[in-house]
Structures are given as C-alpha cells and as structure tokens.
Amino acid sequence: EAGGITQHIGAYQVEQDGQKITFIDTPGHAAFTAMRARGAEVTDIAILVVAADDSVMPQTIESINHAKAAGVPIIVAINKIDKPDADPQKVRTALLQHEVFVETMGGDTLEVEVSAKTGKNLDKLLEAILLQAEILDLKANADRTAEGVVIEAQLDRGRGSVATVLVQKGTLKPGQIVVAGDQWGRVRALVNDRGEHVKEAGPSMPVEILGLSGTPAAGDRFAVVENEGKAREVSEYRQRLARDKAAARQSGSRGSLEQMMSQLQDTGLKEFPLLIKGDVQGSVEAIAAALEKLGTDEVRARIVHAAAGGITESDISLAEASNAAIIGFNVRANAQARRLSEQEGIEIRYYNIIYDLVDDVKSAMSGLLSPERRETFLGNAEILEVFNISKVGKVAGCRVTEGRMERGAGVRLVRDNVVIHEGKLKTLKRFKDEVSEVPVGQECGMAFENYEDIRAGDVIEAFRVEHVTRTL
Known part of the structure; x- marks a missing residue:
C-alpha cells in the first residue's frame, strides 16, 4: 500500500x-x-x-x-x-x-x-x-442463524454501504435481514475476497455484505434477525444510545459559556479543529486516535467530525461553521465540494500515508507548517471508454474535463471520490501521436505504468509535486 x-x-x-x-x-x-x-x-x-x-x-x-x-x-x-x-x-x-x-x-x-x-x-x-x-479443536455450528463481527466498513458510491464481516457461527445467505451495530439491512449480495458473488457464507468466512442502511463501526457485532420490524427496533434503540452518549460527551466538555470563557483564560488551552474523511472506517478511527494523542498542555486537536466516504458539500459547510481544516485520507472531494471550498477559502489536505498526516498535523499545531511537498492540481479527465490493445494492455480513451493533462506529471485514478491508484502515465496520445500536454475539452488516450484496472466513468487526476524547503 x-x-x-x-x-x-x-x-x-x-x-x-x-x-x-x-x-x-x-x-x-x-x-x-x-x-x-x-x-x-x-x-x-x-x-x-x-x-x-x-x-x-x-x-x-x-x-x-x-x-x-x-x-x-x-x-x-x-x-x-x-x-x-x-x-x-x-x-x-x-x-x-x-x-x-x-x-x-x-x-x-x-x-x-x-x-x-x-x-x-x-x-x-x-x-x-x-x-x-x-x-x-476449533468448531462452529453452521446450521443456525448467522452471527459474527464487522471487520471493516466503507461507503462505496456505486454499491452503497459495504461492510466486510467475518461469520463466526451459522451460515449467512442473501435475502436475510441483519443488524450490524446500529445499522440494519437486507443482504443484497455476498462477495468473497476475490470479488466473486457467493450463495452463502459459513463460519470463518470473510465476505462483503451489500445492502446495509449505513456504515456500521468496525468491530461491531452483527446478527441475523427474523423480520424488518425487529431489525428496525434494535437499530433505532442503538442509534438512540449512541446519540445520548455523544450528547453526554459534548455537554461534559462544553458546560456554560462563562465556564468555557473562564476555562480558556485559566488554562490558555488552544484547540485545533479538524474534520477527517477516510476511505474506510478503520483508517478513520486510527487517524482520530493518533491525532487525539498529539495534544500538549497548550494545544490539542479537536475532531469535529470523522467518517468514511468522499468529501461532500456538507463537510465543507460543517468545517466552515467550526473553522476546521479538512483532511482526506485516500479520498477526494467531489466537484461541488471543491467549488465550495474554493469559495469559502477552506483548505483540504489530501494524504495517503498515515505518518505524513500525523506529522503534518503535529507541525501545524506547533505553528511551523510550510508544506514540504506542495501539490499543484493540473486537471481532471474522464474515462469514456477502455480499449484493450495487444502488447500495450489497457488504454483509456478520455476527455479532459478541467485544466490540462501533462506528460511526466503524477496521476491518480479516482473512482467514486476514492483514490484507487497513484502513479505515472505510460503514454499520452492525441490520435496516433505522443503529445506533451492535452488542454481542456480535448480527447486523448492514456495508459498507466504497471496498472490495468481502469473502467469507463473513472476520473484521472493529474498533479505536479514541488518540494518546498521548510522555513521557520
């Protein structure tokens, strides 16, 4: 990775x-x-x-x-x-x-x-x-209703909420109604680790479940229930509990306005508000935990909101209301969110390595940050069709939708606002000629170095990286 x-x-x-x-x-x-x-x-x-x-x-x-x-x-x-x-x-x-x-x-x-x-x-x-x-002597009964645990959960724009679960007892089949943590749903499909649809999942089998109403938290238990009414009742009860807990935490940390003011004057504690979006639930949880540990007596990170999925307009407006910086881990903002963030002047920082993210937040909290690698966004191209060419492999036929594409620039393949691959272009062609750049509105052919999994509808993002020395 x-x-x-x-x-x-x-x-x-x-x-x-x-x-x-x-x-x-x-x-x-x-x-x-x-x-x-x-x-x-x-x-x-x-x-x-x-x-x-x-x-x-x-x-x-x-x-x-x-x-x-x-x-x-x-x-x-x-x-x-x-x-x-x-x-x-x-x-x-x-x-x-x-x-x-x-x-x-x-x-x-x-x-x-x-x-x-x-x-x-x-x-x-x-x-x-x-x-x-x-x-x-490890055994499990396969002839009972399924129970197990959610290993990871994410929001996939094409498929909705997807939870990777491990069945521990019983057998899970499509069409059954499951409750996972505070979410429920009817199992639309079961997908194994090779991406194939399976008819059933027995004990110890990891599968992805499609069809849940929302993303459960990683580590939640899941179980099959007999009807929708029961499922709804259980998930509503758990959601209520989660809301009460969150409210208690908030009020505990807030108190009245005078208290807050006097607290700030007494302790001089500065808060560094952040909004985190990641590709999967587990990563978000790991980032939130790592950032909470960073604080000192004078400054600490306050996580306003953390969730799995691409960055949307509501995230931007929440960040604006709470003066937070937005961090995207392996995800991208959609076009509307990007426009809004430019209007409101809200910075979105993208990362794909957790250490860089933690280090940057650390230095931003100590007020030292000038970016080491500055990334300039060059343009986006949409893949219209994918051609299979012998000896070359898969070539994407694209149209440049904004900015421009350049040879030698870094490129990312973005599917449903989640970054699938980052690398270099092998070819950039207009008709039959290799070209150095393709402006907006024109069509071109592109192939990635050592990467084949491209589909029509994906977006290719081009960017240039400049290394800037840090100054104090």
Whole structure:
C-alpha cells in the first residue's frame, strides 16, 4: 500500500490440503492499535510476524498483550530470514522477556522461520496453523442463524454501504435481514475476497455484505434477525444510545459559556479543529486516535467530525461553521465540494500515508507548517471508454474535463471520490501521436505504468509535486 506499509485491515482465505484458513491482516504500525485489538479478538490463533533483522518492536509487544488479553494462542513467524543480517536466534531470546516461549527454547509456542520474498517455509507455517487448530479443536455450528463481527466498513458510491464481516457461527445467505451495530439491512449480495458473488457464507468466512442502511463501526457485532420490524427496533434503540452518549460527551466538555470563557483564560488551552474523511472506517478511527494523542498542555486537536466516504458539500459547510481544516485520507472531494471550498477559502489536505498526516498535523499545531511537498492540481479527465490493445494492455480513451493533462506529471485514478491508484502515465496520445500536454475539452488516450484496472466513468487526476524547503 502507499508508503510500502499496510494501512488497512484485510481478510483473505487460502486453501491447504483441502482445508481452508482465513487470514485477517492487521497493520503493524503504532497508529493502528484499535485495528490490532480487533484482529486479536476476532481470531482463533494469532500469528506474530517478527522481522529477523530488527527483532521485537514496541508494536510486537503490544500485539502479544492483545493476544494474551483475548486468550488466543500465538504462532511466531520469523520473517525475512533470506536477508544477510537476519538473526532468528536474537528474535527467540527477545521473545523470552515477554513470556513467549518458543519450541526450540523448550517452550510450547510454535515458531516457523519464513521468507515472504522467496516463499520459503510458508507451507510449514500453514501446516503449523492447521496443527494448532486441530489441537484447539476449533468448531462452529453452521446450521443456525448467522452471527459474527464487522471487520471493516466503507461507503462505496456505486454499491452503497459495504461492510466486510467475518461469520463466526451459522451460515449467512442473501435475502436475510441483519443488524450490524446500529445499522440494519437486507443482504443484497455476498462477495468473497476475490470479488466473486457467493450463495452463502459459513463460519470463518470473510465476505462483503451489500445492502446495509449505513456504515456500521468496525468491530461491531452483527446478527441475523427474523423480520424488518425487529431489525428496525434494535437499530433505532442503538442509534438512540449512541446519540445520548455523544450528547453526554459534548455537554461534559462544553458546560456554560462563562465556564468555557473562564476555562480558556485559566488554562490558555488552544484547540485545533479538524474534520477527517477516510476511505474506510478503520483508517478513520486510527487517524482520530493518533491525532487525539498529539495534544500538549497548550494545544490539542479537536475532531469535529470523522467518517468514511468522499468529501461532500456538507463537510465543507460543517468545517466552515467550526473553522476546521479538512483532511482526506485516500479520498477526494467531489466537484461541488471543491467549488465550495474554493469559495469559502477552506483548505483540504489530501494524504495517503498515515505518518505524513500525523506529522503534518503535529507541525501545524506547533505553528511551523510550510508544506514540504506542495501539490499543484493540473486537471481532471474522464474515462469514456477502455480499449484493450495487444502488447500495450489497457488504454483509456478520455476527455479532459478541467485544466490540462501533462506528460511526466503524477496521476491518480479516482473512482467514486476514492483514490484507487497513484502513479505515472505510460503514454499520452492525441490520435496516433505522443503529445506533451492535452488542454481542456480535448480527447486523448492514456495508459498507466504497471496498472490495468481502469473502467469507463473513472476520473484521472493529474498533479505536479514541488518540494518546498521548510522555513521557520
């Protein structure tokens, strides 16, 4: 993913000797504590991946604690053993301090030395998982109503609210009515990790559910209920609870106007209001948590609103009312929102790496920010049709809708206001000739370097990056 690090939680299924194993992949970076805790609570076995060249990290220790708190057995995978400076023994001894005793050191925790790059011993890792599962005698009843947990949820403009869920008991089928957290809906379709529609999802199967009324929070439980009335009643009750909680939090922090004024004079605490929109629920939660931690005695971030989905006009007007800056993580503002933000002079900052985002907010709070990489928006082009050309691959036939397209500029593929891919153009053509730029209103052909998943209706955004030195 962006920046060469995992920033989303994902669920996949693999098959080994006719048996299926579901993996839930959680990011290992400091900001994603909540995602890791959720992963540990959902799984039956935790696999701790430790790099052989840099041994045990603070997040490794935290993951061990998550697994122990959830009462989940651990299998240690010592990765990157193909590197020249790998030292698996150092990892084993480092784990002893945290009460993880591996088999070669006389303990009962399975450990496997693997290399993800060369694929060495990955089959052994899968065998170790199946062995552990056999010892634990993991079973679930498939002949009952389905229950499970929401791993991730997002708003997809083409498909509405999409929740990735892991079925833990029973079998989920399309047409059933589910309640997930404070949302409900009739399951329109079930999609597996390969994007195929499936007729049913049994225990331990990760699927995307389409048809919910809104996006549930990641980590919510979901269950099948018998009728719509019941579903509505449960979700309304939970929404009411959530509203009351939010109101209590607000009033607790607000108080009367005099109190607020005197508080400000006493403490001199400055607030830095922010509005956050991200591509999926889990990322938004991780960003909000990371920013809340940033505060000092003098200044802290106040998150006015945080949600999954593209940036809309209502976000801009909310930001204007509360003087907030808008942060987009892997999402874009739609055309109306962009126009409104220019009118109102509200800044929208886009990020695709969580660290850059946290660092920038940190420096903005210390009042030091002059952007290191300044991005100039060049133009947008809409894909009208996609052609498959032998030896070249997929070429997009586009019309430039605003600004201009330039060769050598950076490009992003935006689908439903969410950034799908960022990279460089391989070709930019007018008719049969390679050109250096295409102005607004004209049509052109474009192909991305090493990327094929383009569809008609997508938007290609061109931008130029300038690096500006920071000044104090």
